[in-house]
Amino acid sequence: MPDPSPSSRAKLLDVAEQLFASRGYAAIGVSAVAGAAGLGKSSLFHHFPSKADLYATVLVRVVERIEGQVLPALVAIGDPAHTLDRVVAAIIDVLAEHPTSARLLLRSVFEDDDEDVIAASAASGVNERIAAILDKVSAVIEDGVAAGVFRPVSVPDLLQTVVGATVFHFASGDFGEALFRAPIFSAEAIARRKRELQILLQQGLAPAVRP
Amino acid sequence: MPDPSPSSRAKLLDVAEQLFASRGYAAIGVSAVAGAAGLGKSSLFHHFPSKADLYATVLVRVVERIEGQVLPALVAIGDPAHTLDRVVAAIIDVLAEHPTSARLLLRSVFEDDDEDVIAASAASGVNERIAAILDKVSAVIEDGVAAGVFRPVSVPDLLQTVVGATVFHFASGDFGEALFRAPIFSAEAIARRKRELQILLQQGLAPAVRP
DNA sequence: GTCTATAAGGGGATAGAC
DNA sequence: GTCTATCCCCTTATAGAC
Secondary structure (H helix, E strand, O other): OOOOOOOHHHHHHHHHHHHHHHHOOOOOOHHHHHHHOOOOHHHHHHHOOOHHHHHHHHHHHHHHHHHHHHHHHHOOOOOHHHHHHHHHHHHHHHHHHOOOHHHHHHHHHHOOOOHHHHHHHHHHOHHHHHHHHHHHHHHHHHHHHHOOOOOOOOHHHHHHHHHHHHHHHHHOHHHHHHHHOOOOOOHHHHHHHHHHHHHHHHHHHOOOOOO | OOOOOOOHHHHHHHHHHHHHHHHOOOOOOHHHHHHHOOOOHHHHHHHOOOHHHHHHHHHHHHHHHHHHHHHHHHOOOOOHHHHHHHHHHHHHHHHHHOOOHHHHHHHHHHOOOOHHHHHHHHHHOHHHHHHHHHHHHHHHHHHHHHOOOOOOOOHHHHHHHHHHHHHHHHHOHHHHHHHHOOOOOOHHHHHHHHHHHHHHHHHHHOOOOOO
């Protein structure tokens, strides 16, 4: 079992995740991370060989959290409509549980990073792991269309919509809260987000009624 | 009429938009921008008083493009369902027309920037102008619910979904293209995105049929 | 395992020649 | 309007004391 008081390494990962999520890789210096963890800059390099490696480690932790919650929901039990409901709920739950996750994911998806970061991320295989999750979600939608539970759709487009509606939402921060004039990570807000998206998808994907 | 050959200022704005969109404010140095425009670093400071001011100017140009295309679509002609269709099409068109727009918007929304950038952006009023557009979209949805054209929904949630489904999509870059295994900015891809989103929204927002 | 000190480089910004 | 040269600060990373 781990230490009762978090190790310096774990503390560094926590503050690095927080800082990288809010301002991005290039904007955060290692001294800022170390300082926020209550350490000197050089001590950080004792735990991580480079800044890029620290960032990649943070990313891996985020992806592991996502896998832990979303993969179980993808085990095909019941019809595809129910599975999609479970998956949407799982994605929203895991993004809401750690408010930094959505922003880090968003950055890793659309940011053309530093060469060092690209190399370190590639070595950690996070992109493949994210792609593997999305492939399974695609399969659920395809099964639903094949079974006639969903109307025919462009699966990649629907996937982009689901990702955008979940990841973007929980990454939107102050912008989103200004839009709602209310917190985004409150229990009610999370439950409402889940409900609204599930209804929109179920009704929007329902097949045409035969005359 | 403007110069036939673009002025240095316009050229700087173009390359800065490109670079800031792909890697973010902190990751791009003024020398990189100036170099890409074929100028020395110091020449840039002749056209813009500071890096933050350059970034803010880029943002204003993007917001003006959005306004130019989306505001006309918001003029309420026809019922709210048709207006929403027009608005979705206009957002997609303007984001597709300039591939940098979506990423810059996304960054300005969810990035906790440098203090200088926050100050410069606030001075330029871009946030208020984006908020003004979204307020008008909200009004369309509210009108639709009030008129019974749409089922009752959480308007902020639907707005987040629409923004996520459009801005995120066109900001997703290589990630999105890997998902589609095809270009995102091709004419067919743009038309399909429009169609898929409009159908999902129209069907997903349709009021319940009375028995 | 954390520190101070230092190296080597790049950042934004300014001054002044042309 | 663009250039070279320079300023000072902050960056990542390393070396070695404790």
